[in-house]
Amino acid sequence: DGGITQSPKYLFRKEGQNVTLSCEQNLNHDAMYWYRQDPGQGLRLIYYSQIVNDFQKGDIAEGYSVSREKKESFPLTVTSAQKNPTAFYLCASSAYRGRAYGYTFGSGTRLTVV
Amino acid sequence: EDQVTQSPEALRLQEGESSSLNCSYTVSGLRGLFWYRQDPGKGPEFLFTLYSAGEEKEKERLKATLTKKESFLHITAPKPEDSATYLCAVQAGGSSNTGKLIFGQGTTLQVKP
Numbered sequence: 001d002g003g004i005t006q007s008p009k010y011l012f013r014k015e016g017q018n019v020t021l022s023c024e025q026n027l028n029h030d031a032m033y034w035y036r037q038d039p040g041q042g043l044r045l046i047y048y049s050q051i052v053n054d055f056q057k058g059d060i061a062e063g064y065s066v067s068r069e070k071k072e073s074f075p076l077t078v079t080s081a082q083k084n085p086t087a088f089y090l091c092a093s094s095a096y097r098g099r100a101y102g103y104t105f106g107s108g109t110r111l112t113v114v
Numbered sequence: 115e116d117q118v119t120q121s122p123e124a125l126r127l128q129e130g131e132s133s134s135l136n137c138s139y140t141v142s143g144l145r146g147l148f149w150y151r152q153d154p155g156k157g158p159e160f161l162f163t164l165y166s167a168g169e170e171k172e173k174e175r176l177k178a179t180l181t182k183k184e185s186f187l188h189i190t191a192p193k194p195e196d197s198a199t200y201l202c203a204v205q206a207g208g209s210s211n212t213g214k215l216i217f218g219q220g221t222t223l224q225v226k227p
Contacts (some may be wrong), residue, residue, distance in 0.1 A: 006157075031213050042118070042201065042217035043158075050212065058214070090157055094213050099165050100146030100205045101213030105157035 002027045006091050006106035012114045013078065013085060021076045021109045023091035031101065032074040036060060037088040037108075046089075049074055078111065086113050116141045116206050120218035127192055127225050135187040135200055135221045143207030147185050148215065149178050150201040158201055161187075192225045199223070 004025045013019045025032065031050045035043040045058030049068040063082025068074055074093075078085045089109045094101040119138045127133055139147065146165050150158035162171045164180040171178050175196065177188040187200055199222045203215040 004157075033214070035217075040123070040219060042120075042219045043203075043215070044217075045214055048212065048214060056212075088155075092157075096213070100163060102163070103148070103160065103215065105150075105159075107157045108155070110155070 004091060004093055004104055004106035006089075006109050008109060009107070011109055011111045013111060014114060016080045018077055018079050019111065021078070021089055021091075021111070023074045023076065023106060024072055025074075025093040025104070026072060027093055027095070027104060028071070029093035029095045029104070030071070031094045032068070033092045033094070033103075034058075034064075034066065034074070034076045035090045035092065037090060043090060046076065085111055087111060116204065116216050118202055118204055118216050118218035120200075120202050120221050122221060123219065124222045125224070127189075127223070129193055129225055129227050130191045132188070132190045132192070134189070135202075135223070137185040137187070137202030137218055138183060139185070139202075139204050139218075140183075141204050141206045141216070145205040145207045147180055148203045148205070149176075149185070149187055150203065152199045152201055152220070154199075161200075189223070192223075194225045194227050197223055197225045 007022045033048040034046040047066040049055035065077045091106040094103045149161040152158045162178040199220045202218045
């Protein structure tokens with residue numbers, strides 16, 4: 001079955017450490033996105049990519065980095081510059097369906113600073 | 115600035131007690147308005163897409179409607195399994211068709227038996 005796989009499900013980061021969250025899709029979607037979700041807040045866009053080897057900053061890109069070397073993969077690195085990284089991270093991919101982009105979300109990675 | 119506001123933040127219902135969730139939006143050219151259901155610790159699950167004012171869509175006990183300024187998610191005779199957070203999001207139009215979604219903060223629904 002086609003879908004999006006995020007790993008790991010839970011991740012713990014020490015102070016000053018970089019960590020990478022994995023996102024893989026087999027839906028053949030061109031566009032991929034990373035969102036951050038905090039309690040009581042909506043999803044906020046970190047980075048997005050519409051084609052391979054190209055990506056753009058979202059609303060809260062500071063302290064994060066991404067790469068898009070393959071259509072199927074869009075990993076997110078949370079760097080030590082991100083001062084408050086504890087959150088639930090969601091990856092999504094989308095395809096244009098004539099009037100708007102339809103999204104498929106992964107199951108998320110919960111990152112905790114220890 | 116494109117913005118989405120959902121109300122109420124939390125809603126408690128008795129099983130069978132119908133109600134509505136509100137999503138107010140301001141956006142420069144609406145491409146689509148989306149409703150998602152999210153269970154704790156999981157990714158959002160797609161429910162509906164609405165494209166233009168006057169449009170309505172139904173799925174089991176849920177019905178979504180759209181006007182030029184807001185959308186409602188009507189829940190008829192809810193069951194405990196309808197308990198979840200419901201997210202509303204809009205996709206703006208314009209020359210840059212990036213597909214970005216702008217989300218509201220969600221409404222957490224609890225249905226008691």
